[in-house]
Amino acid sequence: MAAVELEGLARHYGEREALWGVSLSLQRGQTLVVLGPNGAGKTTLLRILAALLRPHAGEVRVLDRRLPEESWQVRGEVGLLAHEPMLYRSLTAEENLRFHARLHGVQEQRVAELLAELSLSERAHEPLRTLSRGMVQRVAIARTVLHEPELLLLDEPYANLDPGALDLVDPLIGPGSGRTRVMCSHDPAGALREADVVLGLREGRVAVQGTPAEVSAEELEDLYR
């Protein structure tokens, strides 16, 4: 059973195509890295997989559920780490995570566990706006994995992290987590290292697609020219 199956996915924004003709298949435990310049459609793709946006054409199956008909079942199985951290700056890390725990029906002791795993326990009781961007990103990561999702959707997860934190987050969202991951990135070299499938988007269309063996670094860098 594939984790993600797309067939001719399309979504438009008025008369402009945000995504067009995207087809791929991703097995459980695999990592898909999506590359492309800003506005290429990476975020749109992620949001469709998260069941936040409807596809306008094509077939979308996430964790063997059809979207948008079965989007209900997908919620709670998917974790999205987006550009906005989806956290309230005036609340503390602990309050934010407790809130999300309640919304997902997750037991509250998991919050304390995650905070400890990410070395956030000391600053967990201060409002988020007093924390550094790196720490806020860690809290956002905690929020993403709080409910043990089967599929991780990560939009440039390492962007704001402090260098030392990479080891902390790897068992949660990195290759060491063993989860199925769809990751947006601007790093072609890293993509070739981590990915099982690579997808390069340009202006909403697929420019490059394949396993790291089939795709070359030049092709990926060409996306950005």
Added chain:
Amino acid sequence: MSAQRESQVAAAQRESQVAAAQRESQVAGASREGELSLGAGAPAGALRAGEGTPAPTVPLRRAVGALLRKELLVELRTLESVPGMSLFALSTFVVFHFALNRNSVEGDLATGVLWVTLLFASLLGVNRLFVADAEEGGVDGFLLAPVDRSAMLIAKELTLLCYLVVLELVAVPAFALLLSVPMAHALPDLLLVLALADVGVAVVGTLVAALAVQTRARDLLGPLLGLPLLVPIVIGAARATSPLLVAGHAGTPAARWLAMLALYDLIFGLIAYAVFDFLLED
């Protein structure tokens, strides 16, 4: 390298199986409450074509509770809405004193001053209702949860209702004091009218706030959309209050106006419930 990866994957899978089993037992316990919320989801589901039967993992009551707690916590920390609304009301009473050139008001005049002030103070709160969520990505965070979308509607309505109650706790005594309005005898009736009107303002205000927050001119469109929709509430509340703010022999509010308020609250509550989901999704 790949063998190590495989064992890591296996370990992670075992972990997630344990977690899933844990959650299943939680869900079994909550499923009774979940059945109640399935019924609640049905009317909105009739309007939504092609989404199938909602099967929320988290029951409605608990979701609303979590959201309400968060709302009130944020408001307590930031104090963005309630103090502003209350101060605005107090200042408006002062303005009315000068604008009307009177030291005391009663009857229709008092009713007018009270309801106009409460209405415009409420609009301040309405304007800010969804702003924090829109700016900090809170709506997405909610949409990702396996929760009935109406939970946000109900939680926001309750939040606005709380704001209005606090506003009135400040504004109504201030009103009686600053403009020497006789209301001691009619207080229970007045509270009833206030309660019914508050529910209406909360329902309409939440819907209007959700509509306006995604637009570019949200501070302007909120009141523009809200005021006509609130006119029937003003009609009912004002007509009901008028006989109460009279010195000496205060009358009772005519049942007709109370019924009208209650009916309007109900109709708009149902409409808001049916259409709100469409404002959240994409």
Added chain:
Amino acid sequence: MYGRGLRALSISTVVAVVAALTLVFFYAPLEAEQGFLQKIFYLHVPLAIIALCGFVVGGLFAIGYLRTRDQRWDFRSYVVIHMSLIFALATLITGSIWAKGSWGHWWVWSEPTLVSFLIVFLLYATYQPLRFSIEDPERQARYASVFAVTAGAFVPANFIAVRLATEFLHPRVLGSTSNLPGSMALTFLVSLVAWALLFVTLCKYELTAKHTRFQLRALRRRLSGEQARDTPPRRSAAPQHPAGTAKLGARVADGGAST
């Protein structure tokens, strides 16, 4: 698609309007109290009824959009509400003229229909600004539909509320529409049909004209090979992307690619 039957509709509208005006000026009796000015009743009341029905129908079309996500429903909803707003404005103006003529004031609070119309007009006047201020076309359609449904339900509720609030002691200035003598009733009915036909015809014209313009623009864009993102579309309150133009454009593009 939209242009079918337009000619027949236009002709019958002209016929009906001429018939109505003939009846109004030559057949309907002069009313004792208000004299000639009373004849504005045959314009004012039908306009009011049609505008109100139009607003409610706009809400129904909006429900259609929300259920099917077919852009055409939103298109119809927009045009109907737009036209009803114009008819509502006409109602207010004719009502005001009538009030001035028979009561001496340009505005009367004791006429519940007029007051309700003012409120409804103020509400629907925000429809286009609301649409205009949302850039994403799909979200614009969705939010506009939610508004149309809410406002459509509000219209009858508002009428009842204002009716209750208006003093029953004051005689209604503009007269009641029940208990009309035969000749007046006939004239009224014909007028109602005539103005209703006018409403439908104007709506159809607007739908057809807009639709044709979109198709033309989409075709022109595809044929010139221009990408949509090069020239960002002008922001507009009107729906921009009725279903059909996308498929048309795609077919042209594929046809171009295969050669």
